[in-house]
Amino acid sequence: MKAGYITIVGKPNVGKSTLLNRLLGTKISAVTSKPQTTRNRIIGILTEGEFQACFIDTPGIIRPEYELQEFMVKQIKSAVMDADVLILMIDPWFKDDNIYAEFAKLAGKAPRILVINKIDLVTKQELLPLIDKLKTTNVTKIVPISALNGQGVDDLKKVILENLPEGEFFYPTEDISDTPERFFAAEFIREKIFELFKKEVPYASCVVIDEFKEREKGKDYIRAIIYVERNSQKAILIGKQGTALKTVGEKARRELETFLGRPVYLELWVKVKKKWRKNKRFLKELGY
Ligand SMILES: Nc1nc2c(ncn2[C@@H]2O[C@H](COP(=O)(O)OP(=O)(O)O)[C@@H](O)[C@H]2O)c(=O)[nH]1
Ligand SMILES: [Mg+2]
Structure with a gap:
């Protein structure tokens, strides 16, 4: 048996909640076109056969400006520290400003999957230079996807399951969340x-x-x-x-x-x- 926590982090609006809903096949996390819709960490549980993947959706990574945002950043940090697998999500227009590295450091030895979302909005030619550039970063795997139309999501699931630690399930198999x-x-x-x-x-x-x-x-x-x-x-x-x-x-x-x-x-x-x-x-x- 394999079971673990997979924390999804990334800047506001990159598509974290859309991915969680897509992976679970049910809508559990709010999705809107406005940044910072998600304020809490939200757990979505996917149990299939011998696997239980517990996904944690987080608020977007930002530099906090007021109390509520400080709370949001704390939530992200604790979710990253709990991660057995870390998903760092970016979009094709990613410009590195080190904020991802700061969060990735908190994940310790957990495998890091770099997900490039929204590939439905760019051509292969536009995407390849970005992938080449990112290959030098310290990540376990780079997976391009479209959370919106599902492209690449099965590949991502495979990569996640490969990296999940051995262990007993945390939740009953019928649960999809731990949140009331x-x-x-x-x-x-x-x-x-x-x-x-x-x-x-x-x-x-x-x-x-x-x-x-x-x-x-x-x-x-x-x-x-x-x-x-x-x-x-x-x-x-x-x-x-x-x-x-x-x-x-x-x-x-x-x-x-x-x-x-x-x-x-x-x-x-x-x-x-x-x-x-x-x-x-x-x-x-x-x-x-
Ligand atoms: N074109 C496209 N839009 C996406 C994709 N994933 C998410 N979106 C849109 O991006 C916006 C932000 O999505 P959301 O999941 O709330 O982002 P979050 O802030 O990272 O949780 C929404 O309007 C989504 O419909 C994708 O793969 N392709
Ligand atoms: Mg969200």
Whole structure:
């Protein structure tokens, strides 16, 4: 038997969450075109035959500017230190600035797989010079893929399984994550906010699940509070006669129902919490 943790790191927007979802064949991590959608480490478990691969998706590597970002960087570091295999993800436009090396160092002796994602957006001729250049770096293997259309992902899986250590499974074979459903409910709502609004509102938002009741009969009841930093943001989020918030709720509910495999009644509230991103106590309450 083989089992281990595979941590995926890389700059914002290179496609880490898309790869995790693709590897698992289910959507568990929020994906949007905005950087820094992922704030926590998220575990996705893939069990096949004699293998159990536990993938850790992380927030994008950045130089932190505020408390929440410091938390994000800590999460990445601890996930890298836990890794049995490290996946460093870049895109074809990669320019080395040493930040990857800093994180790679933390992985100790773990094998490093350098994944070049988004190869669907470039030609072979454009890709080859980059691969040649990277061959000199200290990595176990270079694997070009497209997480979006699946190209190269089977090869990547093979490389991962080859590098997985021998050992017993960590989780029951039917589990796909160790994270409670509550967390995913909040993430799906957050993802919709990232999709539907321009820059300011998504980054000023966080979602707290206030109540999550599974019911034998009827739908699960979920009440969520979306915190923003200002009244103006609250007004945007709610929209004229509540139409914007309603769209968030409907879209999030549909994704959640697919994920949970059961019907959900979702109630959303919006509250203002000034400067929550810098509020240590509040961040702690949120689990950040
Ligand atoms: N063309 C293309 N787009 C991709 C690929 N992988 C991810 N994306 C897109 O890149 C954006 C960021 O993806 P995401 O997985 O959220 O990146 P993360 O920040 O690294 O987790 C999304 O719009 C994805 O649809 C890929 O292989 N090809
Ligand atoms: Mg992500």
